[in-house]
Amino acid sequence: MNDLKYNVIVGLEIHVQLKTRTKMFCSCALSFGEEANSRVCPVCLGLPGALPVMNEQAVRHAMLAALALNCRVAEFTKWDRKSYYYPDLPKNYQISQYDLPLGSNGSIEIPLESGGTRGIRIRRVHLEEDAGKNLHTAGGFSQVDLNRAGTPLLEIVTEPDLNSPEQVRALAVELQRIVRYLGISEADMQKGHMRFEPNINLVIERAGTQFKTPIAEVKNLNSFRALERSVVYEIQRQLDDFLETGRTMQMGNKSTRGWDDAHEATVLQREKEEAHDYRYFPDPDLVPVVTTGQWLDEVRSRLCELPVYRQVRYVREYGLSDYDAGVLTADRATADFFEQAVGAGGDPKRICNLLTQVGLKLANERGRDLPGLGLEPSRLTALAGMIDRGDVSASAGNTILPAMVETGRTPESLAQELNLLQKSDAGELEGIVDQVLVQNTAAVADVRAGGKKSQKARGFLLGQVMQKTKGQANPKVVAEILDRRLS
């Protein structure tokens, strides 16, 4: 085993459900969890005589994704029929895009665990309609629910540039961030908005010779965890298989595997890649899509700084930690809110702390995003300023923020009402310190004597001052006065 070196090669195919009001080719509303076959019409049921009509919003969304992924975008594209028989496919063909995808030859930057980023090539981005669902819950029968049939899906295919389970996961997460940033998908994993199909194999080097293991495609993974675990599993399985059988990649020995979540293992579905002939041809019911410059400019105007670049910028520009920058840029609303607060004159680190320690928790508890809390960014800036000036302590700030969300009032009035304003007036505090020193001569002596007891005694005196001021003295100012008096 020790003389064995190997590289992991993974290409990823991702389906992302787009956020449109209606389906790809009919006016049925998108569906999740409704009664089976309640969101259907003659078009998505594939009834005789029904005809598809393209949803332009879906094309705009898909084109935006293609642009964000640095793709070469098609000026002329069309719809093709992909033929195969399956009960969840009402027309027995899927309307998809074959030889002229909306986007091709793109790339995506993914963050690496070691810090920094890495570019992964995107082979193609295209739009297609989803199929329905087969349900096998009714005893001896199978049932078909076509609510999902016709839902617009964005298919993204990467080149086999990914070299570890972590990178595969990072790409998936990054893509989720991007589509959410662009506002083209909710990318809700619980609702199956993102589905992954990694193609995995290994290049093994043994005794100076390279061997490639047969490619395995794992179908229909719908969580980041399953995606990552499936790659981990496949690496070990392919290594074991190679050592045991010595099998290497040959024409047609690509296998298709499923994911068994309970056992955290991939399961063989088809050993040999079946000779699928999808008989693609242009759909005569739809007209080609010709993208004009003006239309494309309109779409392009919705592009924004992508999260991975924003994250890097926060570290560089604001001196935030990579972790904090990642949290703030996880979704666009949070990052935008953060930047508005900073733009209103707040210290980036202070704003960051308030948001990551309190703001996001509040939003999460209420099941909203940050702007959904109804908080003005400028008020957050005001609170940050109060902390920076010492008007309130940092911990008082963490108390005031929830109250601001709760009541909609200003941080100043709340600090007052909650008695959280700190006494920073040196003159007033000096008097109180002097009083404490007079009343605690033993402790004063301990401090002055130096040695073991000195620190403890100093802490005691500071505590006395805080007690006398009901905790409202600015500890920093008190410490300074104490040090002056006792030196």
Add this chain to the structure above:
Amino acid sequence: MAVHDLTAIELRDRIAAGQISSVDATWAILERINRLNPALGAYLSIFPDKALEAAREVDRKIAAGQPVGALAGVPIAIKDVLCTTFGTTTCASRILQDFHSPYDATAVRKLLEADAVIVGKTNMDEFAMGSSTENSGLGRTVNPWDSSRVPGGSSGGSAAAMAARMCVAALGSDTGGSIRQPASFCGVVGLKPTYGRVSRYGLVAYGSSLDQIGPVTSTVADAALLLNVIAGHDPADSTSVDERTAPVSDYLEGLNEPVEGLKIGIASAFNAGAEPAVQKAVGEAVDGYRQAGAQVVEVDLPHLDYAIAAYYVIATAEASSNLARYDGVHYGYRSASANDYIEVYTKSREEALGKEVKRRIMLGTYALSSGYYDAYYLKALKVRNLIRGDFVRAFERCDCLMMPVAPTTAFKLGEKADDPLTMYLADIYTVAVNLAGIPGISVPCGFDDGGLPIGLQILTPAFREARLLRIARMHEARTQWHTKRPAGYE
């Protein structure tokens, strides 16, 4: 005059004037269907109750002085390839024998909105695949002019119903001649509009890039009237042409005005493929135009020899995909003996689709298969472009083209049923028109020695239906062929 002797326009005007009630007119046609259909087999289904209800509503509106539509009270037959919420929509296939559509085709909806009285749905070749209506899975239709002969196809039921005056007007569909050829065989008028002129929404697809709905009528004016009602952009059909590109006009306006300085294109060598009686009748019709002052020019259509080959690749390729949905899973016939889902597909289709439909599905599947796509489908698309070019060049030299509709008159039932290739070759004069997407009309222009009707085919550039109809009307106004009736159906 009896109801069945009237044109749609005449009947409509008499109903509107209160000279006859819509209910009486509907009764008269229903009675005729009842009497004649058992022998002719033109209708697959009739809707007496629904038709009479619609007729009563027309009478009520007229009595109340309310405005009525352009087809108010006119009994109309529609080919059973158009979806209707009433009755079944079978496409003359056993796989859809009991299929009820939850929606009306756009053309049907427009008829109903124009206050037409739809009396029934007519027989056809299964899924519109055929030229004789012999491929119907649900019944046999014979030609009213000779019951031993076919009515033509695939809209054979609509043409036979019109010829026997079992309706006052009808709708058919035309993918490779399916309106024009049966109209020719049955001695009535059949119009295939430009591709995109009439919405295909609710027209059960055969060859989607070729299919078009059109009228089958007793006169050119009635064809214009029906086109007025069914033409126009439909947001539900992306291939229907928008009004800015090709506005719909009133096709009745100026219909009787002859086209001044008409230039007719003839491809003599091409036309010579027809049997002598057909050539003679078409030649005489052209002579008639010449005598009326038209100029005749010789044109060349060099790629039309390849039209049949291209058509049978493109139409069957599209059909193989369009018909994939009839799988026994979601609706329609399902085999009782299927043991798993694959057998639901294979057995349902094996048991319920006809021979010709299976043949075309296999042809089309083959043409689209990997490794054959370029040699067949792609090549056919290139030929299609060349044919379009032929027409474009020809129309630079003339206003319209005239040619036969079919090389022969109606043939004997069973004569070609086992010889699909001969049957396909008889589509020589019609398929190129669908490949090019241009409009074409068949108007009666004579009879052969056996007393079988012959049609004259007139073609114009795309979206020039108004001109096409005027040219056709020039012929009709000078001749009496359209007034002839088959014996026993006067």
